[in-house]
Amino acid sequence: xxxxxYSRYGxxxxxxxxxxxxxxxxxxxxxVKVHAVSLNASDWEVLRGKPLYSRINGPFRPRHRVLGxxxxxxxxxxxxxxxxxxxxxxxxxxxxxxxxxFAEYVCVPQxxxxxxPSGMTFExxxxxxxxxxxxxxxxxxxxxxxxxxxxLINGAGGGSGMYAVQLAKLLGxxxxxxxxxxxxxxxxxxxxxxxxxxxxxxxxxxxxxxDVILDLAxxxxxxxxxxxxxxxxxxxxxxxxxxxxxxxxxxxxxMGRRAGKRIRLLPVALGVKHLAPIIELCQEGRxxxxxxxxxxxxxxxxxxxxxxxxxxxGKVVITVT
Numbered sequence: 001x002x003x004x005x006y007s008r009y010g011x012x013x014x015x016x017x018x019x020x021x022x023x024x025x026x027x028x029x030x031x032v033k034v035h036a037v038s039l040n041a042s043d044w045e046v047l048r049g050k051p052l053y054s055r056i057n058g059p060f061r062p063r064h065r066v067l068g069x070x071x072x073x074x075x076x077x078x079x080x081x082x083x084x085x086x087x088x089x090x091x092x093x094x095x096x097x098x099x100x101x102f103a104e105y106v107c108v109p110q111x112x113x114x115x116x117p118s119g120m121t122f123e124x125x126x127x128x129x130x131x132x133x134x135x136x137x138x139x140x141x142x143x144x145x146x147x148x149x150x151x152l153i154n155g156a157g158g159g160s161g162m163y164a165v166q167l168a169k170l171l172g173x174x175x176x177x178x179x180x181x182x183x184x185x186x187x188x189x190x191x192x193x194x195x196x197x198x199x200x201x202x203x204x205x206x207x208x209x210x211d212v213i214l215d216l217a218x219x220x221x222x223x224x225x226x227x228x229x230x231x232x233x234x235x236x237x238x239x240x241x242x243x244x245x246x247x248x249x250x251x252x253x254x255m256g257r258r259a260g261k262r263i264r265l266l267p268v269a270l271g272v273k274h275l276a277p278i279i280e281l282c283q284e285g286r287x288x289x290x291x292x293x294x295x296x297x298x299x300x301x302x303x304x305x306x307x308x309x310x311x312x313x314g315k316v317v318i319t320v321t
Contacts, residue, residue: 003103004300005065009049012301012308020065023100023107025079030110032091035073036126037101039316040159041216041239043067044308046099051242068101068300068318070094072116072125082110090116094129094270102300104320114272117279124282124289127159127315130270132278135163138214138236138266140171140277145212147172150230152203155216156192157183159315160238163278164214165190166287176210178203179310186313190290204228214266215240222247222255222263229261236266290314296321 001022006014025031045054047067057063072092075085085091091113100106116125138160139145151168155161156177168175169191176194177187184195196203204224211233213225218240225235225248235256237248245265252263281287292313295303297320307316 001104002297003066003100004068004297006047006062006067007065008061009047009055012047012305015047015301015304017298017300020103022105025077025082025107027079028081028110029079029107030075030082030085030091030113031077031105031107032071032073032093032113033076033105034071034101034103034320035122036071036320037068037318038070038123038126038131038159039303039307039312039318040070040130041307042069042096042130044304045239047304048308051240051245053242053245064099066100066103068103069096069099070126070129070131071101071106072122073320076105078110084110085113090122092116092122092125092129093272094133096130096270102297102318104297112271117283119283123291123294123317123319126317127289127291128275128278128282129272131159131315132163132275133270134160134216134238134266134268135167136275136278137268138238139164139167139212142266143212143214143234143236145171145173149173149211150176150209151212151214152176152178152210152228153214153216154178154198154203154218156187156190157313158216159312160216161187162190162290162314163287165192167278167281168212170281170286173212176203176208182311183313186290209233212236214238218244218248220244222251226255226259226261226263229259229263231260233261235261235263237264238266238268291317293317294319
């Protein structure tokens with residue numbers, strides 16, 4: 001089968017399209033013929049090995065030869081103990097702990113799979129897992145956004161941000177989206193009431209405060225985020241620099257407690273079983289999935305570069321034919 005492989009951390013140039021053996025499902029595994037796989041920031045980070053936390057499973061070289069985690073496709077074969085699915089079933093999954101999505105086929109434990117939501121295309125289903133989980137938990141489950149509250153989403157122009165803006169608006173919040181200038185109109189189209197180009201304005205110093213900050217690109221000191229939070233506000237770190245990560249971990253809880261605020265990491269519970277509320281909203285047409293660009297399997301390096309350089313508005317999807 002065809003797959004995009006790599007053996008060392010680096011830029012997209014370390015990736016190569018290659019012929020490798022098609023995996024054979026063992027025990028409770030299922031072989032999925034991949035139809036679509038969406039890109040996530042995690043793919044970019046694990047490709048480059050930056051930030052350092054992206055090397056947790058492979059300090060010196062990648063643990064997995066094939067990246068790609070949010071997949072949708074059809075069951076091709078099942079292992080002897082896999083009884084939940086049959087060949088031909090349409091499924092989708094988040095396989096972040098296994099990877100392997102940038103390929104024609106991938107083997108995964110049956111427990112990580114779910115049947116395709118009715119009314120969704122393979123591309124739409126592949127776009128949801130990680131981005132939808134981060135948005136749902138960051139805004140609703142952990143962020144606890146309420147009607148009338150001020151919600152700021154840093155990195156609002158990407159995949160998770162796209163869903164987070166829409167969720168916050170549905171909950172009745174006033175939403176500020178932060179990203180680069182290229183994405184200002186896109187954030188407005190998703191429903192953001194206010195938009196900020198982070199290169200021109202520092203939202204932690206503009207005098208406004210927010211009840212919820214969902215930070216998908218955290219690079220400032222934890223003291224700056226505390227300053228931007230209203231009394232009783234909630235700050236949730238998803239991704240960014242190692243320095244900010246440790247600042248939030250070590251200083252955030254104490255600093256927040258003193259100020260009557262919550263400054264925490266967002267411990268995202270991954271897996272499609274957590275997506276039911278956002279899937280329902282998508283099926284009802286209340287949440288829209290925007291696919292910015294589609295690429296072929298042999299164009300994965302180009303797709304990752306587009307994502308990593310900050311151009312992607314919404315989701316980028318690889319269509320595997």
